[in-house]
Amino acid sequence: MAKAGKGSKIVVWALVGGLIAGLGGFGVTNFGGTVGNVGTVGDTPIQIEAYSRALRGELDALSAQMGSPVSFADAAAMGIEQRALGQVVIAATLDNEASDIGVSVGDTAVADQIFTIQAFQGSNGEFDREAYKFALDRAGLTEAEFESQLRRESARTFLQGAVTGGIQASDNYVNLLLNYIGQQRDITYIVINSTSLPATQPLPTDAQLQAFYDENIADFTLPARKGITYVELTPVMLADTVELDEGILRQAYEDNQDRYYTPERRLVERLVFPDAEAAEAAKARLDSGEATFEDLAAERGLELADIDLGDVAQDDLDGAGEGVFAAEADSVVGPLDSNFGPALFRVNAILPEQSTSYEEAKPDLRDEFAIDRARRVIEQQAEDLNDMLAAGATLEEVAAETEATLGTIEYYDGLESDIAGYEEFRSVANGLTVDDFPEIHELSDGGIFAARVDGDLEPSPIPLEDVRAEVVLAWQTAEMMDQLRTRAEALQAALDAGDMAALDEVEIQTAENVGRGQMLPNTPASLNNHIFEMEEGAVDLVEGAEKVVIVRLDGVSDPDMESEEVTQMRGFLEQQAASQTAEALFQAYLEALRSDAGVQLNQAALNAVKAQFQ
Incomplete structure (x- = not known):
């Protein structure tokens, strides 16, 4: 009997913890009938409950990632069925191989792992059999089933470790990566942008505009889209029609006075003294002009920031409140009692009360x-509208007989105007076909909608007059780029010829030790990639948005393999390369096992699981 080592047990504990967390609150679905598994790998069945749990885990993870619940239909479109099935097929593949070669984990090792799982421990940190039983009951598992799963998880981990353990990256491979990542470039460059051109660009003639439109028709063509008719009912549509009790509004006003009334506040500084006599003496010096308030604070070893109370209400000052709030702005009052002893208070500003009447x-x-x-x-009406649609009413009839409004939209993926501004509408519209019947769906603001695809529309050009402004702007941009390109080519020729006098009117910039991926200010994003493809001494043009850069590669430097930065990078690359190699090796191992054992899937069982989520 083979046993998993210490490293394997750590991995297994993490897997088991995830298993318990995933099972909690879900349980095992009873699918009925005689369907017991969704397939087999060799002689090992893929249990229907395992696939269902994997599917639920993928759905929950996707919902957490999106920040809101995701419907099964939307999640399926993102591939969760394939991912969940892949998980259980891999598990069954390893289980089958472990069974064939006799890999298993002993009872003592299983017990040790169970005793360490926090979900099974009592308040004293020791294993608690009642907690163990309760957790398994919630998960819909017996002790024998769970321990069998744990034993299989351990065997899988052992097999994976046996295949991938000890893999190290080749020094030659790591050095190649380091040289690629760590190389640097020295360049000289000139940025030619729109500031060197006339401030205003000419307008195209009608003939020029038509020709440009025709040459770039793909930029002014609507994509394939769906002609959709919909009904929509939102809270904003009904807000003016609902009846509200005056008493409810007035009570809400009274209950939220902090929103409608702000008492007078004052910007105050408080200077505390050890006793009343010291405070009175300080006030006398202040009144006589012998000392300023700042002087008194400094004598106490304090900065003004140390005694600043900010803006305060009268109640914030306890017994001193009445005196401070009776004072005028830019005055000092006191001595007045405070929680810290006798104090002088300076009023720097008065913030008057603010109130909003009920009206x-x-x-x-x-x-x-x-x-x-x-x-x-709307929530009450939603079911009635859905019943109308289920009974055969058209969207037009629903709009005529209810407060819902009828609309149409030519929808394509990426459109976010009108009702397509709702993510919920886009999600439904993306999957809607001409064969689907309309049904009620909720919107994020509490509204509802139903939609019908009237037909699929092929890509079609937008008439020139409808996009005239956009075409004019695109023509002007193209003309500007032509002018920048012409000027840059002339300067490039001068640079190649060594005619430095021709470059006097432009700013020549240099950059040394430019690393791969490093951006230079006011240059195109593509410049960095370009300079790493150039030959030393070459001069090229690199175009970007409303600018052209003339660049010369002056030098190439290899990384210092002994530097601290490169040493740290080496460690990271060695780890990453080893991980990637291990992953590739493990995938090849799995593929060989699957091919040798044979994988059979039960589509009826897969469909049965899917039906439970719809």
């Missing part, structure tokens, strides 16, 4: 409550 607040309150009330009305 002033009423429109905002009504809007707020009307939208909330409209959401509830």
